[in-house]
Amino acid sequence: MIIITGITGGIGNYLFNAFSEKGEEVIGTYHLNKPEGKQYSGCKQLDITDPEEVETFVKSIPAASKNITLVNCAGISYNSFAHKSDVTEWTQVINVNLTGTFYLIRAILPLMREQNSGRIINLSSVVANTGVIGTSAYAASKAGINGMIKSIALENAQKNITINNINLGYFKVGMIDTVPKEMQEQIKNKIAVKEFGDPENILNTIQYIRETGYLTGSCIDLNGGLV
Numbered sequence: 001m002i003i004i005t006g007i008t009g010g011i012g013n014y015l016f017n018a019f020s021e022k023g024e025e026v027i028g029t030y031h032l033n034k035p036e037g038k039q040y041s042g043c044k045q046l047d048i049t050d051p052e053e054v055e056t057f058v059k060s061i062p063a064a065s066k067n068i069t070l071v072n073c074a075g076i077s078y079n080s081f082a083h084k085s086d087v088t089e090w091t092q093v094i095n096v097n098l099t100g101t102f103y104l105i106r107a108i109l110p111l112m113r114e115q116n117s118g119r120i121i122n123l124s125s126v127v128a129n130t131g132v133i134g135t136s137a138y139a140a141s142k143a144g145i146n147g148m149i150k151s152i153a154l155e156n157a158q159k160n161i162t163i164n165n166i167n168l169g170y171f172k173v174g175m176i177d178t179v180p181k182e183m184q185e186q187i188k189n190k191i192a193v194k195e196f197g198d199p200e201n202i203l204n205t206i207q208y209i210r211e212t213g214y215l216t217g218s219c220i221d222l223n224g225g226l227v
Protein backbone atom coordinates (compact mmCIF):
# COMPACT_ATOMS: atom_id res chain seq x y z
CA MET A 1 0.00 0.00 0.00
CA ILE A 2 1.28 3.42 -0.88
CA ILE A 3 0.43 6.82 0.56
CA ILE A 4 1.32 9.85 -1.55
CA THR A 5 0.93 13.43 -0.32
CA GLY A 6 0.57 16.33 -2.74
CA ILE A 7 -1.22 14.44 -5.53
CA THR A 8 -2.49 17.67 -7.08
CA GLY A 9 1.10 18.65 -7.82
CA GLY A 10 2.91 17.72 -11.03
CA ILE A 11 4.99 14.90 -9.59
CA GLY A 12 2.49 13.65 -7.00
CA ASN A 13 -0.24 13.45 -9.62
CA TYR A 14 1.97 11.49 -11.99
CA LEU A 15 2.93 9.07 -9.19
CA PHE A 16 -0.65 8.66 -7.97
CA ASN A 17 -1.90 7.70 -11.44
CA ALA A 18 1.11 5.55 -12.32
CA PHE A 19 0.88 3.48 -9.13
CA SER A 20 -2.92 3.23 -9.44
CA GLU A 21 -2.58 1.97 -13.03
CA LYS A 22 -0.17 -0.70 -11.79
CA GLY A 23 -3.03 -1.93 -9.60
CA GLU A 24 -1.52 -0.76 -6.32
CA GLU A 25 -3.67 0.38 -3.44
CA VAL A 26 -2.92 4.11 -3.29
CA ILE A 27 -4.14 6.74 -0.83
CA GLY A 28 -3.50 10.26 -2.07
CA THR A 29 -3.76 13.56 -0.24
CA TYR A 30 -4.25 17.10 -1.50
CA HIS A 31 -4.43 20.42 0.27
CA LEU A 32 -6.25 23.35 -1.41
CA ASN A 33 -7.04 21.94 -4.86
CA LYS A 34 -9.56 19.11 -4.80
CA PRO A 35 -8.79 16.83 -7.77
CA GLU A 36 -11.65 16.03 -10.15
CA GLY A 37 -12.30 12.53 -11.44
CA LYS A 38 -13.48 9.23 -10.07
CA GLN A 39 -9.95 7.87 -9.63
CA TYR A 40 -9.50 10.52 -6.92
CA SER A 41 -12.67 9.69 -4.98
CA GLY A 42 -10.73 8.04 -2.13
CA CYS A 43 -8.26 10.92 -1.81
CA LYS A 44 -8.18 12.92 1.41
CA GLN A 45 -7.77 16.59 2.10
CA LEU A 46 -4.84 17.14 4.44
CA ASP A 47 -2.83 20.11 5.63
CA ILE A 48 0.45 18.50 6.62
CA THR A 49 1.35 21.51 8.79
CA ASP A 50 -1.46 20.61 11.21
CA PRO A 51 -0.26 17.79 13.50
CA GLU A 52 -3.79 16.90 14.64
CA GLU A 53 -5.07 16.60 11.05
CA VAL A 54 -2.07 14.44 10.28
CA GLU A 55 -2.80 12.15 13.26
CA THR A 56 -6.45 11.84 12.20
CA PHE A 57 -5.39 11.04 8.64
CA VAL A 58 -3.04 8.28 9.79
CA LYS A 59 -5.75 6.82 12.03
CA SER A 60 -8.01 6.60 8.94
CA ILE A 61 -5.62 4.24 7.13
CA PRO A 62 -7.45 0.90 6.81
CA ALA A 63 -6.25 -1.54 9.49
CA ALA A 64 -5.70 -4.24 6.86
CA SER A 65 -3.09 -2.11 5.03
CA LYS A 66 0.28 -3.88 4.96
CA ASN A 67 3.76 -3.09 3.60
CA ILE A 68 3.08 0.61 3.73
CA THR A 69 5.15 3.04 1.68
CA LEU A 70 4.82 6.73 2.50
CA VAL A 71 5.93 9.10 -0.27
CA ASN A 72 6.21 12.66 1.02
CA CYS A 73 5.65 14.67 -2.13
CA ALA A 74 3.82 17.75 -0.77
CA GLY A 75 6.04 20.79 -0.83
CA ILE A 76 6.18 24.48 -1.58
CA SER A 77 8.85 26.93 -2.67
CA TYR A 78 9.34 30.64 -2.09
CA ASN A 79 11.69 32.68 -4.18
CA SER A 80 13.30 35.73 -2.62
CA PHE A 81 16.64 37.20 -1.75
CA ALA A 82 17.14 36.52 1.97
CA HIS A 83 17.47 40.19 2.87
CA LYS A 84 14.18 41.03 1.15
CA SER A 85 12.25 37.96 2.29
CA ASP A 86 8.93 37.96 4.07
CA VAL A 87 9.33 36.09 7.35
CA THR A 88 5.86 34.54 7.18
CA GLU A 89 6.43 33.13 3.70
CA TRP A 90 9.95 32.01 4.58
CA THR A 91 8.76 30.20 7.69
CA GLN A 92 5.84 28.58 5.83
CA VAL A 93 8.32 26.80 3.54
CA ILE A 94 10.00 25.28 6.60
CA ASN A 95 6.58 24.47 8.09
CA VAL A 96 5.43 22.54 5.01
CA ASN A 97 8.61 20.97 3.61
CA LEU A 98 10.39 20.10 6.84
CA THR A 99 7.99 20.18 9.80
CA GLY A 100 4.96 18.89 7.85
CA THR A 101 7.02 16.04 6.41
CA PHE A 102 8.17 15.27 9.97
CA TYR A 103 4.58 15.26 11.30
CA LEU A 104 3.61 12.57 8.79
CA ILE A 105 6.66 10.47 9.51
CA ARG A 106 6.13 10.83 13.27
CA ALA A 107 2.46 9.83 13.00
CA ILE A 108 2.97 6.80 10.75
CA LEU A 109 6.02 5.31 12.47
CA PRO A 110 4.09 3.68 15.35
CA LEU A 111 1.95 1.78 12.79
CA MET A 112 5.00 0.75 10.75
CA ARG A 113 6.86 -0.33 13.91
CA GLU A 114 3.87 -2.41 14.98
CA GLN A 115 3.83 -4.03 11.52
CA ASN A 116 7.60 -4.48 11.50
CA SER A 117 7.61 -3.10 7.97
CA GLY A 118 7.69 0.24 6.20
CA ARG A 119 9.26 2.46 3.56
CA ILE A 120 9.43 6.24 3.87
CA ILE A 121 10.56 8.20 0.83
CA ASN A 122 10.87 11.98 0.80
CA LEU A 123 11.25 14.10 -2.30
CA SER A 124 14.17 16.38 -1.57
CA SER A 125 16.14 18.56 -3.94
CA VAL A 126 19.57 19.26 -5.40
CA VAL A 127 19.04 22.75 -4.03
CA ALA A 128 19.83 21.38 -0.54
CA ASN A 129 23.46 20.96 -1.65
CA THR A 130 23.99 23.60 -4.33
CA GLY A 131 23.70 27.36 -4.16
CA VAL A 132 20.72 28.72 -6.05
CA ILE A 133 19.88 32.40 -5.68
CA GLY A 134 16.57 33.12 -3.95
CA THR A 135 16.14 29.69 -2.40
CA SER A 136 17.34 30.09 1.21
CA ALA A 137 14.05 28.82 2.68
CA TYR A 138 13.61 25.96 0.21
CA ALA A 139 17.26 24.89 0.51
CA ALA A 140 17.11 25.00 4.31
CA SER A 141 13.91 22.92 4.35
CA LYS A 142 15.33 20.25 2.03
CA ALA A 143 18.73 20.18 3.76
CA GLY A 144 16.72 19.76 6.98
CA ILE A 145 15.00 16.59 5.76
CA ASN A 146 18.31 15.28 4.41
CA GLY A 147 19.72 15.54 7.95
CA MET A 148 16.54 14.39 9.69
CA ILE A 149 16.38 11.01 7.97
CA LYS A 150 19.82 9.98 9.26
CA SER A 151 18.52 9.88 12.82
CA ILE A 152 15.16 8.31 11.95
CA ALA A 153 16.91 5.61 9.89
CA LEU A 154 18.95 4.55 12.94
CA GLU A 155 15.94 4.61 15.25
CA ASN A 156 13.96 2.23 13.01
CA ALA A 157 16.56 0.04 11.32
CA GLN A 158 15.77 -2.93 13.57
CA LYS A 159 12.09 -2.73 12.62
CA ASN A 160 12.46 -3.36 8.88
CA ILE A 161 11.61 0.30 8.23
CA THR A 162 13.76 2.30 5.82
CA ILE A 163 13.75 6.03 5.21
CA ASN A 164 15.45 7.60 2.20
CA ASN A 165 15.33 10.78 0.19
CA ILE A 166 15.49 11.39 -3.53
CA ASN A 167 17.37 14.59 -4.27
CA LEU A 168 15.61 15.65 -7.44
CA GLY A 169 17.12 17.86 -10.07
CA TYR A 170 14.70 19.57 -12.46
CA PHE A 171 11.68 17.70 -13.81
CA LYS A 172 9.25 18.32 -16.67
CA VAL A 173 6.24 18.68 -14.39
CA GLY A 174 5.32 20.62 -11.27
CA MET A 175 7.33 23.46 -9.77
CA ILE A 176 9.33 23.97 -12.97
CA ASP A 177 6.26 25.76 -14.39
CA THR A 178 6.96 28.65 -11.99
CA VAL A 179 10.49 29.16 -13.40
CA PRO A 180 10.72 31.80 -16.18
CA LYS A 181 11.40 30.33 -19.67
CA GLU A 182 14.83 31.97 -20.13
CA MET A 183 15.95 30.63 -16.75
CA GLN A 184 14.69 27.17 -17.76
CA GLU A 185 17.09 27.26 -20.75
CA GLN A 186 20.00 28.26 -18.48
CA ILE A 187 19.18 25.37 -16.15
CA LYS A 188 18.99 22.89 -19.07
CA ASN A 189 22.50 23.90 -20.12
CA LYS A 190 23.78 22.77 -16.73
CA ILE A 191 22.19 19.32 -17.08
CA ALA A 192 24.46 16.77 -18.77
CA VAL A 193 21.55 15.11 -20.61
CA LYS A 194 20.29 18.61 -21.64
CA GLU A 195 16.68 18.05 -20.72
CA PHE A 196 14.41 18.09 -17.70
CA GLY A 197 13.68 14.74 -16.13
CA ASP A 198 10.75 12.55 -17.03
CA PRO A 199 8.82 11.71 -13.83
CA GLU A 200 8.98 8.02 -14.76
CA ASN A 201 12.55 8.18 -13.38
CA ILE A 202 11.11 9.10 -9.97
CA LEU A 203 8.66 6.20 -10.16
CA ASN A 204 11.52 3.79 -10.95
CA THR A 205 13.65 5.15 -8.12
CA ILE A 206 10.77 4.78 -5.66
CA GLN A 207 10.36 1.15 -6.77
CA TYR A 208 14.09 0.55 -6.30
CA ILE A 209 13.98 1.99 -2.77
CA ARG A 210 10.92 -0.08 -1.88
CA GLU A 211 12.64 -3.26 -3.01
CA THR A 212 16.03 -2.55 -1.42
CA GLY A 213 15.81 -3.15 2.31
CA TYR A 214 19.53 -2.56 2.87
CA LEU A 215 19.20 1.05 1.72
CA THR A 216 18.35 3.43 4.55
CA GLY A 217 19.34 6.93 5.64
CA SER A 218 20.46 7.68 2.09
CA CYS A 219 19.88 10.52 -0.34
CA ILE A 220 19.85 9.45 -3.97
CA ASP A 221 20.74 12.12 -6.53
CA LEU A 222 18.39 12.00 -9.52
CA ASN A 223 19.32 14.92 -11.72
CA GLY A 224 20.46 13.93 -15.24
CA GLY A 225 24.05 14.80 -14.42
CA LEU A 226 23.42 18.37 -13.24
CA VAL A 227 26.63 20.29 -12.57
Ligand SMILES: NC(=O)c1ccc[n+]([C@@H]2O[C@H](COP(=O)([O-])OP(=O)(O)OC[C@H]3O[C@@H](n4cnc5c(N)ncnc54)[C@H](OP(=O)(O)O)[C@@H]3O)[C@@H](O)[C@H]2O)c1
Pocket residue numbers: 005006007008009010011012030031032033034046047048049072073074075076096100123124125126168169170171172173174175176
Ligand atom coordinates in the same frame (compact mmCIF):
# COMPACT_ATOMS: atom_id res chain seq x y z
N1 LIG B 1 9.21 19.51 -9.93
C1 LIG B 1 10.53 19.50 -9.74
O1 LIG B 1 11.31 19.67 -10.71
C2 LIG B 1 11.10 19.28 -8.37
C3 LIG B 1 12.49 19.39 -8.20
C4 LIG B 1 13.04 19.15 -6.95
C5 LIG B 1 12.23 18.77 -5.89
N2 LIG B 1 10.89 18.69 -6.06
C6 LIG B 1 10.07 18.30 -4.90
O2 LIG B 1 9.13 17.31 -5.29
C7 LIG B 1 7.90 17.49 -4.57
C8 LIG B 1 6.74 17.62 -5.58
O3 LIG B 1 7.01 18.73 -6.41
P1 LIG B 1 5.99 19.25 -7.53
O4 LIG B 1 6.83 19.92 -8.54
O5 LIG B 1 5.05 18.18 -7.92
O6 LIG B 1 5.21 20.38 -6.66
P2 LIG B 1 3.86 21.16 -7.00
O7 LIG B 1 3.41 20.86 -8.38
O8 LIG B 1 4.09 22.58 -6.62
O9 LIG B 1 2.81 20.49 -5.97
C9 LIG B 1 2.91 20.70 -4.60
C10 LIG B 1 1.90 19.83 -3.87
O10 LIG B 1 2.03 20.07 -2.44
C11 LIG B 1 0.73 20.21 -1.89
N3 LIG B 1 0.79 21.05 -0.67
C12 LIG B 1 1.23 22.33 -0.56
N4 LIG B 1 1.08 22.77 0.71
C13 LIG B 1 0.56 21.73 1.41
C14 LIG B 1 0.17 21.56 2.77
N5 LIG B 1 0.30 22.54 3.68
N6 LIG B 1 -0.34 20.36 3.14
C15 LIG B 1 -0.46 19.36 2.25
N7 LIG B 1 -0.13 19.45 0.95
C16 LIG B 1 0.38 20.64 0.55
C17 LIG B 1 -0.10 20.86 -2.99
O11 LIG B 1 -1.48 20.63 -2.72
P3 LIG B 1 -2.68 21.56 -3.32
O12 LIG B 1 -2.35 21.83 -4.75
O13 LIG B 1 -3.90 20.70 -3.17
O14 LIG B 1 -2.76 22.78 -2.48
C18 LIG B 1 0.44 20.12 -4.22
O15 LIG B 1 -0.26 18.90 -4.35
C19 LIG B 1 8.08 18.74 -3.69
O16 LIG B 1 8.43 18.35 -2.40
C20 LIG B 1 9.25 19.46 -4.36
O17 LIG B 1 9.97 20.25 -3.43
C21 LIG B 1 10.30 18.95 -7.28
